[in-house]
Structures are given as C-alpha cells and as structure tokens.
Amino acid sequence: MALRHAVLAALLDGEYSGYQLAKGFDIGVANFWHALPQQLYAELAKLETEGLVTGREVVQEGRPNKRLFRVTEAGLAEMERFAARAAKPSFIRDDLLVKVQAVDGVAAAPVIEQLTERAQMADAKIELLEKLLVKLRGGADEEEFLRTGERVGPYLTCLRGLAFERESRDWCRRAAALLSERTAAARGRG
Amino acid sequence: MALRHAVLAALLDGEYSGYQLAKGFDIGVANFWHALPQQLYAELAKLETEGLVTGREVVQEGRPNKRLFRVTEAGLAEMERFAARAAKPSFIRDDLLVKVQAVDGVAAAPVIEQLTERAQMADAKIELLEKLLVKLRGGADEEEFLRTGERVGPYLTCLRGLAFERESRDWCRRAAALLSERTAAARGRG
DNA sequence: CCATCATAGTCAACAATCTGAATAGTCAGA
DNA sequence: TCTGACTATTCAGATTGTTGACTATGATGG
Incomplete structure (x- = not known):
C-alpha cells in the first residue's frame, strides 16, 4: 500500500x-508523490469500497459531472495508523543521475543538454512552489506562520520540495558547466 | 527498462x-538507485542472456564461489543509447513526507520521532559519502579533480547524493523541532 | 466547419518492484 | 555443539506502476 x-x-x-x-500541483502532494490519472481513479475506487473515502456526484453545466471525494473517519484512522508505523528510508531514483554516473564512458553532449533542461524545469517548479508557499501562509511571515498557523503539514512538505528543486537546479547547472568545460578542454588537446 | x-x-x-x-549499492549507485538482491540477480541474468554483460565464475576457498560481471561492448552501446534519449522528470517519493503532509490531522509524536530517526540516518549517510568523495578524488583538491580527473561521473553523483542527504537532514531537524514546539505550546494552552 | 484543447473518467495489458522464503557452505563465539 | 551471522544465489507470487487506447461533452481558434 503506497499511493493510498x-x-x-x-x-x-x-x-x-x-x-x-x-x-x-497546487494540491501539494505533487511535491513528493506522482501518479497517473488511471492510478488515482483506481485507488479512489478502492478506497471508497473500503470506506476510507466517500464520493459525491456533483452535477455541472457546460462540462461533465464529477465525483468529489473526502476522507471518512475510518480513513483518518487509517492515516493515523500509517503515520505511527515506521517509514522506510527513501532515496533518489533518477535516470539522469544514472546517465551522469556513466558520463565518462559515453558521449557527454546529450547528458549536458538534459542537465540544462532539467535545471530549467527545476526553475519553473521553484517559482510555482514559492507562490504556493506565499498562498499557504496567507501573507504572514514564515516563522510566524509556522509557529501559529493551523495547517503546517502542507507548508513543511512544500519547503522540502523547494529545497529539493533548488539543490537539483544548482547541481544540474554545475555538472553541465563542468562537463562542458571538460569537453572543450579535451577538444583543445585533440 | 529501468534497473538495467x-x-x-x-x-x-x-x-x-x-x-x-x-x-x-550503499557505496556505488546507491545514491540514486535502490534494488533488492533478487532484482539484481534477475537483472544480471537477463543482461547476460542479452549479451550486455558477461559473467565469469570465480572459485573461492572458505566461501561459496561467485560470478563477476562486466559490461560488454554491446552493453556500452546500450548505455550510450540510453544516455542520449530524453530522461523523464524525477520526484521525491517518500512515506515520511506523506506523514508530515497529514500531521495536522493525526498524532504528531510518532512523526516527530521518525523525523529525528531519519535525520540520524542522513547523518550517517553524509559521513559515508564524504569519505567516499575523499577516496574518489584521491587526496586531490575537489576543483582540481573535477577539472582534470579521469572519472568524474561517480563523483558528481556522490555530490548530488550528499546535497540531498544534507537537505534531508536539515529539513527533518527543523520540522521535528517545529512540531515539538507546537505540541508543547498546544499542551500549554490546554 | 474543422481541428484542437480541456474536462471527466474508464479499461486492458504489460513492465517493474517488492515480499517472503529457501538453499548451502563457512566462520566465530557461548 | 549449537546459534547466529556472513557469503552467495534462486524461486514463486503479489503488488505497484506504466503505456496506450477509448468514451463523452463543451469551449476556443482559425
């Protein structure tokens, strides 16, 4: 049980x-979890049959109806149990890092390109997350909000996501610059 | 194809x-990939039948024989192709973040405990990675090594892993401290 | 009028990963 | 001599996650 x-x-x-x-993305969980629509629909259906969430049909005009879900008491209890049991250690799992690991043995140019792209994507995500943080703390000062705000969980996970993206961006830029220099130097030597 | x-x-x-x-995997690729022994044996077997790696039996005394694998030319070519095609974006996927996201609705104490444990694990991993970096650069200065060293790929991925662990540790400590203060404050108010 | 995009959701097939157990020999300590 | 830990590997089965296609309707742009 993971996505649930x-x-x-x-x-x-x-x-x-x-x-x-x-x-x-503004719903926050995207910072630390990712799933395709199909998975989400399937998981919601399963959660509903198990009584951990309930859905209600919302009739809409000008677009298809939708089903809104909320957590039941049983669902909250399940979350409580989940939060209390030991978490497994996490790790980065990233194709791009695999490529960088192998970069001394393969052509560097496409790897450099991908590092640059990744850095740009990280920039975009950083901007989004910064806006989300401002929205979450509602104009208040961060320290103040974290001390006295009502819901700090989503804020904290956003902070983690932001730090991750910043590190990712900085590392991508540094690695790209370095590999470029090395390629240039190698060409210089013939 | 992912682990391969x-x-x-x-x-x-x-x-x-x-x-x-x-x-x-704790030392080498573990910074950005994780796999159980069963997966590795299965993957190695598959890679061998496809001719991307070759294994040779090494007879040992006082312990079971083992099979050592190395990458073939076909394997290197496959790596080359892999490095050249677009990488999918990565993201953190972490139970502990899910728990923090939900911390306003469930008991905070076990979450705080897990954050503290995670910070300690990160400390241990940081120490390991720092030692590994020193070993990889063979006593040389980092900047110098990155400019002129022969194999910078593993070094760069270690740097990324190190940055990740440091961020992780700092965030865990900050979140744990904050949640503790809030719990204390809430008790104070009754 | 047609193409395309956004909303809203579903189905089937497949690939990847994890859980749990089993085998089998060596070595160190109680 | 029994116990447990380490080396070294394998198998079966379940769970999770990905790929690709498909149904509808309404709105937007050319």
Missing part, C-alpha cells in the same frame, strides 16, 4: 475529484 | 558480483 496514503493525505485538504488530484 | 541501466552504470566501475552490487 498519499491520496488520503491530499484529501485531508478538502474535497477533490480524481481529475483534480491528477492535475493539481 | 543503473546496473550497467555500476558495472562501468569494474567487475562485481550480484552480491557485491546488492551490498555496495
């Missing part, structure tokens, strides 16, 4: 449809 | 057995 708790955690924020969860 | 390239990348460093990879 991420979905439950996302739904603690309020009512969402599968579609909203699939799209929603 | 991580294994190939690891084997670019030299000859290893499945067992060594399973253990030393």
Whole structure:
C-alpha cells in the first residue's frame, strides 16, 4: 500500500475529484508523490469500497459531472495508523543521475543538454512552489506562520520540495558547466 | 527498462558480483538507485542472456564461489543509447513526507520521532559519502579533480547524493523541532 | 466547419518492484 | 555443539506502476 496514503493525505485538504488530484500541483502532494490519472481513479475506487473515502456526484453545466471525494473517519484512522508505523528510508531514483554516473564512458553532449533542461524545469517548479508557499501562509511571515498557523503539514512538505528543486537546479547547472568545460578542454588537446 | 541501466552504470566501475552490487549499492549507485538482491540477480541474468554483460565464475576457498560481471561492448552501446534519449522528470517519493503532509490531522509524536530517526540516518549517510568523495578524488583538491580527473561521473553523483542527504537532514531537524514546539505550546494552552 | 484543447473518467495489458522464503557452505563465539 | 551471522544465489507470487487506447461533452481558434 503506497499511493493510498498519499491520496488520503491530499484529501485531508478538502474535497477533490480524481481529475483534480491528477492535475493539481497546487494540491501539494505533487511535491513528493506522482501518479497517473488511471492510478488515482483506481485507488479512489478502492478506497471508497473500503470506506476510507466517500464520493459525491456533483452535477455541472457546460462540462461533465464529477465525483468529489473526502476522507471518512475510518480513513483518518487509517492515516493515523500509517503515520505511527515506521517509514522506510527513501532515496533518489533518477535516470539522469544514472546517465551522469556513466558520463565518462559515453558521449557527454546529450547528458549536458538534459542537465540544462532539467535545471530549467527545476526553475519553473521553484517559482510555482514559492507562490504556493506565499498562498499557504496567507501573507504572514514564515516563522510566524509556522509557529501559529493551523495547517503546517502542507507548508513543511512544500519547503522540502523547494529545497529539493533548488539543490537539483544548482547541481544540474554545475555538472553541465563542468562537463562542458571538460569537453572543450579535451577538444583543445585533440 | 529501468534497473538495467543503473546496473550497467555500476558495472562501468569494474567487475562485481550480484552480491557485491546488492551490498555496495550503499557505496556505488546507491545514491540514486535502490534494488533488492533478487532484482539484481534477475537483472544480471537477463543482461547476460542479452549479451550486455558477461559473467565469469570465480572459485573461492572458505566461501561459496561467485560470478563477476562486466559490461560488454554491446552493453556500452546500450548505455550510450540510453544516455542520449530524453530522461523523464524525477520526484521525491517518500512515506515520511506523506506523514508530515497529514500531521495536522493525526498524532504528531510518532512523526516527530521518525523525523529525528531519519535525520540520524542522513547523518550517517553524509559521513559515508564524504569519505567516499575523499577516496574518489584521491587526496586531490575537489576543483582540481573535477577539472582534470579521469572519472568524474561517480563523483558528481556522490555530490548530488550528499546535497540531498544534507537537505534531508536539515529539513527533518527543523520540522521535528517545529512540531515539538507546537505540541508543547498546544499542551500549554490546554 | 474543422481541428484542437480541456474536462471527466474508464479499461486492458504489460513492465517493474517488492515480499517472503529457501538453499548451502563457512566462520566465530557461548 | 549449537546459534547466529556472513557469503552467495534462486524461486514463486503479489503488488505497484506504466503505456496506450477509448468514451463523452463543451469551449476556443482559425
């Protein structure tokens, strides 16, 4: 059971449809979990049959109806149990790092390109996360909000996501610059 | 195909057995990939039938024989192709972050405890990685090594792993301290 | 009028990963 | 001599995650 708790955690924020969860970066969980729409729909269906969430149909005009889900008491209890049992250690799992690991044995140019792209994507995500943080703390000072705010969980996970993206961007830029210099130097030597 | 390239990348460093990879994933590729022994043995077998690695039996005394694998030319070519095609974006996927996301709705104490444990584990990994970096650069200065060293790929991935662990540790400590203060403050108010 | 995008959701097939157990020999300590 | 830990590997089965296609409707742009 993996995705289920991420979905439950996302739904603690309020009512969402599968579609909203699939799209929603502003719903926070995207910082530390990723899933395709199909998985989310499937997981929501399973959670509903198990009584951990309930869905209600919302009739819409000008667009298809949707089903909004919220966590039940049983769902919250499940989350409570999940939070209390030991978490397994986490790790980065990233194709790009595999490529960099092998970069001394293969052509560096495409790896440099991918590092640059990744850095740009990180920039975009950083901007999004910074805006999200401002929104979450509602104009208040960060320290103040963290001391006295009501819901600091999503804020803390955003901070983690932001730090990760910043580190990722800086490292990508540094590695790209370095590999470029080395390629240039190698060409210089013939 | 996912694990296969991580294994190939690891084997670019030299000859290893499945067992060594399973253990030393802590040292080598473990910064950005994780796999159980069973997966590694299975993947190595598949890679061998496809001719991307070759294994040779090494007879040992006082312990079971082992099979050491190395990358073939076909394997290197496969790595080359892999490095050249676009990498998918990566993300953190971590149970502990899910728990922190939900911390406003569940008991904070076990989450704080897990954050503290995680910070300690990060400390241990930081120490390991720092030693590994020193070993990799062979006593030379880092800048100098990165400019002129022969194999910078593993060094760069270690740097990324180190940055990740440091960020992780700092965030865990900060989150744990903050949640503790908030719990104390809440008790104070009754 | 047509193409395309956004909303909203579903199905089937497949690949990747994890859980749990088993085998089998060596070595060190109680 | 029994116990447990380390080396070294294998098998079966379940769970998770990915790929690709498909159904609808309404809105937007050319």
